[in-house]
Amino acid sequence: MQEKCYLPTVAMRGLTVLPGMVLHFDINRPRSMEAVNKAMVNDQRLFLVSQREAEEEKPEMDGLYRIGTIGRVKQMLKLPNQTIRVLVEGLQRARLEGLQKEEPYLIGDVQPLEDGEEPDAVSQGAMVRVIREQLEAYLMETPQAPKELRRFVMDVEEPGALLNGVAGLLPMTNTARQRYLEEDTLTGRFQMIGQKLSNELEIGKVKKNFQEMVKNRIDENQKEYILREQMKLIREELGEENSSTDADNYMQELEKLRADKSTKEKIAKEIARFRALPYGSQESSLARTYIETLLEMPWNKSAKETMDLKRAAQVLDEDHYGLEKVKDRVLEYLAVRALNGKGESPILCLVGPPGTGKTSIARSVARALKRQYVRICLGGVRDEAEIRGHRKTYVGAMPGRIAAGIRQAGVRNPLMLLDEIDKVSSDYKGDVSSALLEVLDSEQNSKFRDHYLELPLDLSDVLFIATANTTQTIPGPLLDRLEMIEVSSYTENEKYHIADQYLVEKQRKKNGLTVKQFTISPDALKKLIRNYTREAGVRSLERRIGELCRKAAREILEGKKEKVHITCRNLEHYLGKEMITFEDANEADAVGIVRGLAWTSVGGDTLQIEVNVMPGKGDISLTGQMGDVMKESAQTAISYIRSISAGYQIPEDYFERHDIHIHIPEGAVPKDGPSAGITMATAILSAVTGTSVRADVAMTGEITLRGRVLPIGGLKEKLLAAKMAHLKRVIVPEENRRDVEELSREITDGLEILYVKQMDQVWQAAAGGKET
Structure with missing residues (x-):
């Protein structure tokens, strides 16, 4: 018996290496890679042993089989992703006596094994002949068997090598191959391989019988089909069967089409x-x-629409409060249709924050015009075939959403809502926005071709209304075909009227309550809007009213009350503590603290910017999770202040001897946007000069390096936020004057709005004209 040796050991997952086998496999576990590297440094020998559980990441002695194979690494190739591919030749069976080391790689105490007593030469010859005969029969029954098996039939004479080669190539489980490796005698291994080949031969015969049975059954079905067709023809000749077929029914429908x-x-x-x-x-x-x-498909079938402007205006007013621009545009369209019989159908796009009623407006317009209403949600659509349809040759082909919507409406002139048009995207299946160009172009959509229909579909009579939260993500060519109508945030007064006239009654009916059972006072409704919701629309407000209705329904059914009346006093009892609080204006003027105005997806908000100046080396710190745009605004503001420092008696070396820290509270909330430039410049100038800024002033606008004030967006929401914070004076860019003039008196009442062109005007308005 050979002496023990200590070899680098690799635990194999789902793989057993036999003596004489040459195979390659991939290794990505660090311990196994280190073992292979160690073997390459020494004599290229390593011990390969299978682990009992393939899922185990770091098997120890108990997790490994005792019998494995000593192998020699013939080739090693490094692959990406920390993986190496190894070509190994199995040399000799061996027993794992123990592990001398586990980190950084396994070192096995390995005892090489010799085979047991071998049979005589005559018996070995008989073994080879039996295995060859079985292999030839197996290869005849199994054409897809590995080609290497045929080489073993012809070339290999030594019985041990023949058995090992066959065991490595036959379809065996890892457990069965491990049992074969653990067998000591040549006779035992011969019996195992002989039994396996016999089983495979039986499996092949059974499989062949099944295939013949399936083929015979198919032949029988074809024979039955031919006989049925012949019988059908005979019955038609005898006049015993109605000659009306599906094709005839289709022809009758075609005549009526x-x-x-x-x-x-x-x-x-x-x-x-x-x-x-x-x-x-x-x-x-x-x-x-x-x-x-x-x-x-309704090729030439149209629904008669109303031409009564008064009725249409009444329907729109019944369903929605405010939204005058949308209502005026719809009535203008109706007026043109009434005068010339056919006006060009506009493609309106309602743009505004979530919950402002864009989708429900489209439904109301359909009711006002007496048109069929079809809603198509485009959010997340990435496949161009969703719009243009699939080719008929594809499995599961169907018309696109546009054609399917026309089919669903049953008329060629429905109102079709393209919801969330700003959320379409593209991938390797095509560009959805490009497919929409043909649909929404009035010059092309009279001959729209759906890939499935393969016939031109006239969309010129369809009234398209699209909705979007923002125009920034809509591609330019598509945006050019849309007529934009802005649906901006609601004021508190608008929310109150919407809730009072629509939402309370809607939720009351939805929850099975009557006016006698549930009421809510005007003051409670206003408090609900102000302190329990924070949004641009009214979706959360409706949910809160629904929550009140559900709690009232429970109290009534439990017999606690016969009627529930919500007031400011008991509102907290039903909804809990107030969720929203507004930061009011500062009580006193302060140095380095200025209130800015910001636009958010849920409306406007105030933004307090704080600046501190400290002795230092001229460093600038920006905190409060500012975005890139705000950081650039801060740098621009500092450069502007430095350029005008002489006019405010600021020493030339002041900025080299002081550090400036700009901070926006609520650091966990990301903040970005081009409208805080003048706010930061005012705060910096206040901190540097020691001049206090008025506590009741807020401002919005961007600044250039030369101190010019640039216009901004979202002014309506920003002014509403200033009003809620009880700020008296608001500074806005001169170029936004026209935006303010379009706002209702309800928004601007109580606010002193100052228009500025240059930064020095901002400073005079914010510092109250105080001299430094």
Whole structure:
């Protein structure tokens, strides 16, 4: 018996290496990689042993089989992702006596094993002949067997090598191959391989029988189909069967269909093709679905729409409070239709924050015009075929969403809502926004082609209304075809009227309550809007009213109350503590603290900017989780202040001897946008000069290096935020004067709005004209 040796050890997952085998495998576990590297440094020998549980990441002695194979690394190749590919030749069976070391790699105490007593030469020859005969029979039954098995039949004479080669190539489980490796005698291994080959031969015969049975059954089905067709023909000849077929029914429907001549000819051609197809075939089923889709399309069928402007205006006012721009545009469209009989259908796009009623406006417009309403949600759509349809050749082909919407409406002139048009995207399947260009272009959509229909579909009479939260993500060519109507945030007064006139009654009915059972006072409704919701629209407000209705319904059913009246006193009892508080204006003027105005997706907000100046080396610190745009505004503001420092008696070396720290509280909230430039410049100048800034002033606007004030957006929301914070004076850019003039008196009442062009005007208005 050979002496023990200590070899680097690799634990194999789901793989057993036999003596004489040459195979390659990938290694990515650090311990195994270190073991291979160690073997390459020494004599290239290592011990390969299978682990009992393949999922175990770091097996120890108990997790490994005792019998493995000593192998030699013939080639090692480094792959990406920390992986190496190793080519190994199995040399000799060996027993793992123990592990001398586990980190950084396994070192096994390995005892090489010799085979037990071998049979005589005659018995070995018989073994080789039996295995070869079994292999030849197996290869005849299994054409897909590995080609290497044929080489073993012809070339290998030594019984041990023949058995090992066959064991490595036969489809065996890892457990079975491990049992073969642990067998000591040549006779035992011969019996195992012989039994395996016999089993594989039986499996091959059973599989062949099954295949023949399936083939015979298919032949029987074809024979039955032919006989049925012959029987059907005989019955038709005898007049025993009604000659009305599906094709005849389709032709009758085609005669009633309101469509142009070319469309009818195309459908008739498809029906004739369908008539010639074998009944029950897959192609027949596809043709049937296609013809039924064409017959259900409203090619020339239109719904009569109203021309009564007074009724339309009444319906719009019943469903929505305010939104005058949207209502005026719809009534203008109706007026044009009434005068010339057919006006060009506009493609309106309602843009505004979530919850402002964009989708419900479209439904109200459909009701006002007496048009069918179809809603198509485009959020997250990435496949161009969702718009243009699939080719008929594809499995599961269907019309696109536009054609399917027309089919659903049953008329060619519905109102079609394209919801969330700003959230379409593109991938390797095509660009959805490009597909929408043909749909929404009034010059092209009269001949829109759906890939499935393969016929021009007239969309010129469809009234398209799109909705979006922002125009920034809508591609330019698509944006050019849309008529934008802004649906801005609601004021508190607007929210109150919407809740009072619509939402309370809607939730009351939804929760099974009557006016006698549930009421809410005006003051409680205003408090609910101000202190329990914070949004641009009214969606959260409606949820809160629904929550009150549910709690009232429970109290009534439990017999605690017969009627629930919500007031300011008991509102906290039903909804808990106030969730929203507004930071009021500072009580006293302060140095280095200025209130800015910001736009958010849920409305406007005030933004307090604080600046401290400390002795230092001229460093600038920006904190409060500012975005890149705000950081650039801060740098611009500092550069501007430094350029005008002489006019404020600031020493030349002041900025070299002092550090400036700009901070925006609520550091966990990300803040970015081009409207805080003058606010930061004012705060910096106040801190540097020691001049206090008025506590009741707020401002918004961007600054240039030369002190010019640039216009900003979201002014309505910002002014509402200033009003809620009880700020008296608001400084806005001169170029935003026209935006303020378009706002209602309800928003601007109580605010002193100052328009500025230069930074020095901002400073005079904010510092109250105080001299430094």
